[in-house]
Amino acid sequence: MAKRISESLITKIEGHGSLHVDWEGRKAKLHVVEGERLFEGILVGRTAEEVHWITPRICGVCPIAHNLASVKAVEDALGIIPNPTTVLLRRLMMTGQMIQSHVLHLFFLALPDYIGLDRATELAEKDPKAFGRALRLKEVSDEIAFCIAGRNVHPTTTTIGGFHKIPDKSSLQRLLRMLEKTSPDASWTARLFTSLPYPELDADLELLSLKGDGYSIYDGDTISSSRNDDTSVKGYKEAIEEEVREYSTAKFGSYRKREIMVGALARIAINGKGLGQKARKFAKSLDLNNPFHNNLAQAIEILHFHEEAIMLIEKLIEEGMDGTVVRPSINPPLKGIGAVEAPRGGLYHEVHLREDGKVTYANIITPTVQNLTSIEKSSQTLLDSNPAASKEELKRLMEMLVRAYDPCLTCSVH
Amino acid sequence: MQREAKKLKVGIFDFTDCEGCQVKLVSLRERLLALLERVEIVNWRLGQEKNRMDRFDLVLIEGCPITQDEIDLLKLLRERSTHLIGFGTCATMGGIPAIMDQKERAKWYNKIYGPQYKPRGIDSLPLTSYVKVDFLIHGCPVDENEIVRVMEELLSGKKPAYRGYSVCFQCKLAGNPCRLINGKPCLGPVTQGGCGAICVSGGSPCYGCFGIRDTAQIEGLLDILKGMADKEEIERYFTMFLRYTKEYNEIVRPFMERENG
Numbered sequence: 164m165a166k167r168i169s170e171s172l173i174t175k176i177e178g179h180g181s182l183h184v185d186w187e188g189r190k191a192k193l194h195v196v197e198g199e200r201l202f203e204g205i206l207v208g209r210t211a212e213e214v215h216w217i218t219p220r221i222c223g224v225c226p227i228a229h230n231l232a233s234v235k236a237v238e239d240a241l242g243i244i245p246n247p248t249t250v251l252l253r254r255l256m257m258t259g260q261m262i263q264s265h266v267l268h269l270f271f272l273a274l275p276d277y278i279g280l281d282r283a284t285e286l287a288e289k290d291p292k293a294f295g296r297a298l299r300l301k302e303v304s305d306e307i308a309f310c311i312a313g314r315n316v317h318p319t320t321t322t323i324g325g326f327h328k329i330p331d332k333s334s335l336q337r338l339l340r341m342l343e344k345t346s347p348d349a350s351w352t353a354r355l356f357t358s359l360p361y362p363e364l365d366a367d368l369e370l371l372s373l374k375g376d377g378y379s380i381y382d383g384d385t386i387s388s389s390r391n392d393d394t395s396v397k398g399y400k401e402a403i404e405e406e407v408r409e410y411s412t413a414k415f416g417s418y419r420k421r422e423i424m425v426g427a428l429a430r431i432a433i434n435g436k437g438l439g440q441k442a443r444k445f446a447k448s449l450d451l452n453n454p455f456h457n458n459l460a461q462a463i464e465i466l467h468f469h470e471e472a473i474m475l476i477e478k479l480i481e482e483g484m485d486g487t488v489v490r491p492s493i494n495p496p497l498k499g500i501g502a503v504e505a506p507r508g509g510l511y512h513e514v515h516l517r518e519d520g521k522v523t524y525a526n527i528i529t530p531t532v533q534n535l536t537s538i539e540k541s542s543q544t545l546l547d548s549n550p551a552a553s554k555e556e557l558k559r560l561m562e563m564l565v566r567a568y569d570p571c572l573t574c575s576v577h
Numbered sequence: 578m579q580r581e582a583k584k585l586k587v588g589i590f591d592f593t594d595c596e597g598c599q600v601k602l603v604s605l606r607e608r609l610l611a612l613l614e615r616v617e618i619v620n621w622r623l624g625q626e627k628n629r630m631d632r633f634d635l636v637l638i639e640g641c642p643i644t645q646d647e648i649d650l651l652k653l654l655r656e657r658s659t660h661l662i663g664f665g666t667c668a669t670m671g672g673i674p675a676i677m678d679q680k681e682r683a684k685w686y687n688k689i690y691g692p693q694y695k696p697r698g699i700d701s702l703p704l705t706s707y708v709k710v711d712f713l714i715h716g717c718p719v720d721e722n723e724i725v726r727v728m729e730e731l732l733s734g735k736k737p738a739y740r741g742y743s744v745c746f747q748c749k750l751a752g753n754p755c756r757l758i759n760g761k762p763c764l765g766p767v768t769q770g771g772c773g774a775i776c777v778s779g780g781s782p783c784y785g786c787f788g789i790r791d792t793a794q795i796e797g798l799l800d801i802l803k804g805m806a807d808k809e810e811i812e813r814y815f816t817m818f819l820r821y822t823k824e825y826n827e828i829v830r831p832f833m834e835r836e837n838g
Contacts, residue, residue, distance in 0.1 A: 172622055174622050174623070174625065174626050174628065175622075175623065175624070175625070175626065176623075177596055177623070178596070179591075196644065196646065196697065197593055198592070198593030198641070198642075198643025198644040198647060198674075198697060198698045198701075199593075199643065199686065199689075199690075199696060199697065199698045200593060200641075200643070200673070200674040200701070201674075201677060201682060201685040201686070201689060202673075203685070203688075203689055204677060204681065204682070204684070204685030204688065204689065205673065205674075205676045205677055209813065210813070213813070213817075216781065216784075216817075217673060217676075219595075220595050220597070220672070220673040220717065221595060222595050222596070222597075223594075223595040223596045223597020223598065223599070223600045223601075223718060224595075224596060224597070224600055226595070226597060267600065267603060271603060271624065272623075275626070281625050281626045281627050282621075282624055282625035282626065283624070284609075284610065284613055284624070287610055298606045298607065301603070301604070301606060302606060305604055312779075313775065313776075313778065313779030313780075313781075314718075314775055314779065315600075315601075315604055316597040316600050316601055316604075316718045317597060317717065317718055318779070319775060319776045319778070319779025319780065319781045320779040320780055320781075322780065326780070327779060327780020327781065328779060328780045407690050407691055407693070407694055409694075409695070412697050414690075573594070573595055573596050576593075
């Protein structure tokens, strides 16, 4: 009978799950025990405009990603192409989202593993200067979200076809000054995470990310694999399958029936050429077969999105802003797909509408669902490649491995 | 040492939800550190590795108790805590998961997971459906300043009070044009303030996530809403967050039934 690795839940991850190891048979399973909220049912009967209000509540760590995936899905269904200002502002929101989420994960959840602390707030006592840098990055990313999305958690300004409200030039200038001040903190983060002792693991990873022009997280239209097996976003549902397992309230995803890893490491593997100048230098030290390096990849992304935020704001100020909200086209298809790269990887929302704008069907595939199969497989590789390690040591390493994937079990059971 | 021993023992727990209210807690940044100096966090799964299940002076619970394990843990936490506080709308009113009732949930388990699946969820109800709760910090998500205000009051031994004004009060201060005067539905007039009218300021409606305020004139608002929205739309507004409130069941629902008749 499988003995539990621990009766308690894995700490310092988003949501509720535990690793169960059968030590005799040496098999690892990830049990997700989060309650089912049934969002795909909640959305049916609601209006198109309520979709992007409701879906951010799937996840408080990546609400902007859900908000924009929904807005994009509904716009696709209504034949709406938003104007260039809207796209720039949404891309700016996404840079804030990425930094917010990565800072939370790296400093509050993952870093204690690497420097031997119980909790991040201990860092505040041991190295207040370092902790101060983490807090400043959290602050600047929250400010991006406040300024563009209306709030740091759960946006209030976004709407189908554009924004209810766009920021004025002076708030963007204020943001720019904050970003300029925190640039050294972003570079420091990339250096810090380059210097950490990551456990060795060759997990033979297939990495998957949306791909478009540049380091595309908002408008990638191809699902691209490190094994050169690409799919158009339109075919997401056939390519990414979800399997129900009796021990988990989250489904387990696969890409063309293979285990894949999504997230920061995958994005750099697929879109690395589009990284900003400063970030690109750090990408060379990444081991694309070691899932622990996802933490390093997230740190590199903090630097990249920090640079990108500055670039986007300068562009918005220079080009001027157009707050026009685009109306639905005549005879729209009423079925749409919205895909973005959320902090943890590719996020897909599909929405079908009735003529009166009510939702008849919704489908949501989250990044963590896609990662769960890979987490189990990598845990198994860790078990198999360390036959001499003690149970205690393996337990510690496996929890650290799960954490390195930055799973959001909250998202996975939506 | 003497002073250390007097620190309040606090537990932060999360049931099924988006964890956005805990993100808000972390967003307090320096203020969170100041708060942590005054208490001892003995249990916080999201924040720390070492956790204990002692007696608690104060327990904050985020999320909706959907599974049997969560309901059991809630009851245990009630027994072991002096003050039990609901943290965020999922805990205080059921939140977004409470949009669907038990019957609708049963249908969707089948559609989403298939007929073989054995659901873990029982229902999506607020904490108060199972235990006595000492104070409700409403909000989807909670507001940083409200967390600080309530925590300060609790730490100084006071019983925290609910805000005695509606969202409209802060909405006026924010200089927003009134949605209702412009023919757009809004639940601001009957909703407890404290949020800074952040949703209306962003251009969205108020759906009442801060809970119904004391002495709210719900019938009056329903009469106004009737002039700008159909029954279904009014129902959608009130069921976003308020389905399990007393006011929804005693005033809004009968009003809808009368309108039907």
